[in-house]
Amino acid sequence: MITFPLSISANWQCASLVNNLSELEQEWLFEPHSLTAKLKSNAQSFSVKVLNEQTFTLSDAQQQLLGSNTNKALKREVLLLCDNAPMVYAQSWLPSTQTTLHNMGARPLGDVIFQHPELTRSNIEVGRFDSEHALQSLVKELNLTMRPLLGRRSVFSINDYHFLVCEVFLPGAYLYS
Numbered sequence: 001m002i003t004f005p006l007s008i009s010a011n012w013q014c015a016s017l018v019n020n021l022s023e024l025e026q027e028w029l030f031e032p033h034s035l036t037a038k039l040k041s042n043a044q045s046f047s048v049k050v051l052n053e054q055t056f057t058l059s060d061a062q063q064q065l066l067g068s069n070t071n072k073a074l075k076r077e078v079l080l081l082c083d084n085a086p087m088v089y090a091q092s093w094l095p096s097t098q099t100t101l102h103n104m105g106a107r108p109l110g111d112v113i114f115q116h117p118e119l120t121r122s123n124i125e126v127g128r129f130d131s132e133h134a135l136q137s138l139v140k141e142l143n144l145t146m147r148p149l150l151g152r153r154s155v156f157s158i159n160d161y162h163f164l165v166c167e168v169f170l171p172g173a174y175l176y177s
């Protein structure tokens, strides 16, 4: 039985330090615009399945990463599905200073945040998740074929509201083709 929240700890590296990525992996990992939009353009249907949402206390390091002056945040864990196939596990940390993004349900964050002209994004970092990582419990639960996974994370800002979005590409995702 899987236990949420899942850990997304990894050796997160900035783009310049990551090597051995295929063209396709780079295309998806460094997609600067909405991943939701990119997934939608590659599928007949797209959906979000909420796995878990719960309030948690940001550690000092997490607070610093977010540049947040509060330690309370909502941790949102979802699956992004294309044609009913799970493509991405996403985990977002949404500080409680604002709750606009706290009640999204099955609406993708990307459909809202990319409408904001003030949206900015930190440099994307890449993480690798090997067969021992806790995230593989989700791969098993979804009956997907285990393989080393690639993920990305970045901190978005809308004015002075900063939130983290982490996306891990599941087996079968386009970038592994």
Ligand SMILES: C=C(O[C@@H]1C=C(C(=O)O)C=C[C@H]1O)C(=O)O
Pocket: 033, 034, 035, 036, 037, 048, 076, 078, 080, 088, 090, 091, 092, 104, 107, 108, 109, 110, 111, 113, 165, 166, 167
């Ligand atoms: C940030 C985006 O929103 C997507 C939707 C998410 C959600 O609804 O929780 C989480 C991660 C993203 O892949 C995006 O589309 O780029």
